Every structure is written in structure tokens, then in C-alpha cells.
Amino acid sequence: MRILVVVLLAANAVFFAWSRGWLDSVTGLPAEGGREPQRLAAQQHPERIQPLAASAAAALAQRVCLELGPLDGDAALASAQSALRGLGVEPQVRSSEQAGVWVVATIKLADPEFRARKEATYKQLRLSFEPLEGLPAEQPAFVLSRHASQADANAELAALDKRGLKGLRVLALKAPLSRHTLVLAQLDGLLAGKLKASKDPALAAGLRACPAAGGPASGPSR
Numbered sequence: 001m002r003i004l005v006v007v008l009l010a011a012n013a014v015f016f017a018w019s020r021g022w023l024d025s026v027t028g029l030p031a032e033g034g035r036e037p038q039r040l041a042a043q044q045h046p047e048r049i050q051p052l053a054a055s056a057a058a059a060l061a062q063r064v065c066l067e068l069g070p071l072d073g074d075a076a077l078a079s080a081q082s083a084l085r086g087l088g089v090e091p092q093v094r095s096s097e098q099a100g101v102w103v104v105a106t107i108k109l110a111d112p113e114f115r116a117r118k119e120a121t122y123k124q125l126r127l128s129f130e131p132l133e134g135l136p137a138e139q140p141a142f143v144l145s146r147h148a149s150q151a152d153a154n155a156e157l158a159a160l161d162k163r164g165l166k167g168l169r170v171l172a173l174k175a176p177l178s179r180h181t182l183v184l185a186q187l188d189g190l191l192a193g194k195l196k197a198s199k200d201p202a203l204a205a206g207l208r209a210c211p212a213a214g215g216p217a218s219g220p221s222r
Contacts, residue, residue: 062189065210066196068203069181077180079202084182087195091182100176102153104145104160105132107167115140118167125163134173144168183210 068084068091071077077093084091109115122129122142132141144160147153153170160168184195184207196207 064192066184066207071180083200083202094181098177099148101174102147102150103143103173106142
């Protein structure tokens with residue numbers, strides 16, 4: 001009888017220790033079972049948790065692809081990337097290079113009589129020319145040729161100089177430009193709506209649906 005009492009006391013002591021969680025690391029059987037109150041205690045601001053409405057849950061299940069651009073220049077690209085990362089999105093970048101335009105043009109022909117003599121000379125030599133546009137500070141002047149690189153324009157200038165045509169110069173009419181498009185693939189509907197509603201000036205180019213597969217090819221990605 002005495003042994004039975006000792007066994008019962010020992011069993012009660014072990015059960016008491018286990019129920020208090022003192023033996024969890026020893027037995028591997030947590031006293032709280034599957035309730036895991038420590039996880040509840042670790043929650044931050046549980047009062048903010050709200051169930052999703054049916055429409056929000058449906059939007060969350062959607063997958064859409066959006067594009068932003070074209071963005072002209074690397075500064076605009078960096079600003080848009082920063083804005084999107086702030087909204088939790090890492091975009092894919094597709095870039096293309098837009099060629100510049102250089103022209104061989106006359107010096108400023110402010111004097112009407114001098115301009116008329118130049119015009120008569122070019123007509124006599126059967127040289128094509130047109131009024132210079134796009135550079136108000138350099139007008140009035142004539143453009144004799146257009147080129148995709150400054151080197152080509154300089155070569156043409158040298159060739160015309162050998163023909164005895166003076167008073168010419170090379171002007172950059174349009175600088176080369178990097179143009180970028182940001183691709184946001186596999187967005188859920190809620191995030192896509194958040195991005196479209198953003199008022200960040202860096203996203204002012206506007207988000208649109210990605211073109212269907214098989215559409216026009218984009219520039220190289222990076």
C-alpha cells in the first residue's frame with residue numbers, strides 16, 4: 001500500500017510539472033497541445049487583422065501583367081524603379097537605344113543678303129538644303145545633311161570643306177537617348193490596383209496591360 005501511495009504521488013508530481021510546461025523540452029509533448037499560445041503572444045497588432053471580402057479574395061487570386069513606360073533616360077528609370085520598390089515590386093527592365101541626330105549646317109545667316117547668296121550657291125551646286133529647326137538660338141541657318149552619329153557628320157563636313165564650301169558646322173539636333181519599359185509580371189489583382197492608384201510622379205507615364213504573347217518584340221532586358 002505504501003508503495004502505491006508513493007507511485008501515485010510521483011505520478012501526480014510529474015503530471016503537475018508537465019501541465020505547467022516544465023517538461024516540454026524533455027517529453028516533446030507541449031502541455032498546451034496544438035494551441036501554441038506563444039504564437040498568439042508574439043502577434044503584433046492582432047486587432048488590425050481583418051477578414052478579406054469576397055471581392056478582395058477574388059482579386060488576390062488574379063494574376064496580371066502590367067507595363068510602365070516608355071521612360072526616357074536613366075534618371076526617369078531610376079526614379080520609377082525606386083517608386084515601385086517602395087510599393088513592394090521589383091520590375092524587369094527592357095531597354096532600347098534611340099539614335100541621335102547630328103546635322104551639317106551653315107553658320108547663322110542673320111543678314112538677308114548673305115543668306116540669299118548662300119541659297120543661290122547651294123542651288124547652283126545642286127546641294128539639298130532646308131531651314132534649321134529645333135535650335136532657336138542657332139537660327140536662321142540652313143541644314144545641308146543629317147546623320148545618325150557625330151563622326152558621320154564630321155566626315156561630311158570635311159568633304160564639303162574640300163569642295164570649297166566654308167561657313168559650315170556640325171550641330172547636335174537630338175542627343176542619343178536610352179528608352180526603358182518596366183515589366184511587372186504575375187501581379188495579384190490587389191497589388192495591381194494599388195499600383196494603378198499610386199499618385200507618385202515617377203509613375204506618371206502610366207501603367208498598362210502587357211501586350212499579348214506574340215506581339216511586337218521589345219528591346220533587350222537587363
